[in-house]
Amino acid sequence: DTEVTQTPKHLVMGMTNKKSLKCEQHMGHRAMYWYKQKAKKPPELMFVYSYEKLSINESVPSRFSPECPNSSLLNLHLHALQPEDSALYLCASSQEGRARGNTIYFGEGSWLTVV
Amino acid sequence: GEDVEQSLFLSVREGDSSVINCTYTDSSSTYLYWYKQEPGAGLQLLTYIFSNMDMKQDQRLTVLLNKKDKHLSLRIADTQTGDSAIYFCAETARYNFNKFYFGSGTKLNVKP
Numbered sequence: 001d002t003e004v005t006q007t008p009k010h011l012v013m014g015m016t017n018k019k020s021l022k023c024e025q026h027m028g029h030r031a032m033y034w035y036k037q038k039a040k041k042p043p044e045l046m047f048v049y050s051y052e053k054l055s056i057n058e059s060v061p062s063r064f065s066p067e068c069p070n071s072s073l074l075n076l077h078l079h080a081l082q083p084e085d086s087a088l089y090l091c092a093s094s095q096e097g098r099a100r101g102n103t104i105y106f107g108e109g110s111w112l113t114v115v
Numbered sequence: 116g117e118d119v120e121q122s123l124f125l126s127v128r129e130g131d132s133s134v135i136n137c138t139y140t141d142s143s144s145t146y147l148y149w150y151k152q153e154p155g156a157g158l159q160l161l162t163y164i165f166s167n168m169d170m171k172q173d174q175r176l177t178v179l180l181n182k183k184d185k186h187l188s189l190r191i192a193d194t195q196t197g198d199s200a201i202y203f204c205a206e207t208a209r210y211n212f213n214k215f216y217f218g219s220g221t222k223l224n225v226k227p
């Protein structure tokens with residue numbers, strides 16, 4: 001089973017709303033990621049959690065707040081977003097370790113529209 | 116940082132072979148990857164190759180790695196209309212295997 005599950009699939013929110021994106025994996029992976037993807041562009045890394053600790057923050061604005069409640073779950077809390085934040089948000093996970101390929105598996109994504 | 120480049124478009128006829136190319140800059144990359152993204156979907160891992168290999172074959176997919184030229188290619192044999200998608204190559208960062216760099220993606224269009 002190489003499945004990463006994301007909810008919701010589609011989200012429309014106003015600029016003053018607070019919402020959350022959720023991600024779950026049951027592959028025993030210890031690294032989880034949030035990527036943002038604009039139309040016709042490659043995914044851009046936002047955050048990486050490794051062993052439930054935030055290990056990479058790619059200078060993401062504070063209106064995006066990640067949370068890793070446990071090794072299987074990853075949330076992205078959204079507050080006071082801008083229309084330009086509308087994009088596909090992809091969650092991913094991978095095993096940890098330098099001794100082998102760190103293959104990353106993606107979810108289907110959450111389509112976010114900020115109005 | 117790392118730079119991964121791909122051509123933007125490729126158009127082939129159904130039944131032909133497709134070859135998607137990628138160049139990368141980080142010679143210390145341990146693994147290089149190919150992902151497929153269909154419209155409205157997430158990224159699907161197709162295959163990956165370890166940097167001490169020259170070639171890897173997996174059914175209709177053949178990956179070729181030229182480390183000297185830092186060139187990676189993905190060959191799809193007997194291309195089908197269902198192969199129409201965007202294909203991304205990716206490498207891991209030199210000092211952090213949790214950091215992946217993606218190419219710009221190649222849009223493959225398969226004509227019936």
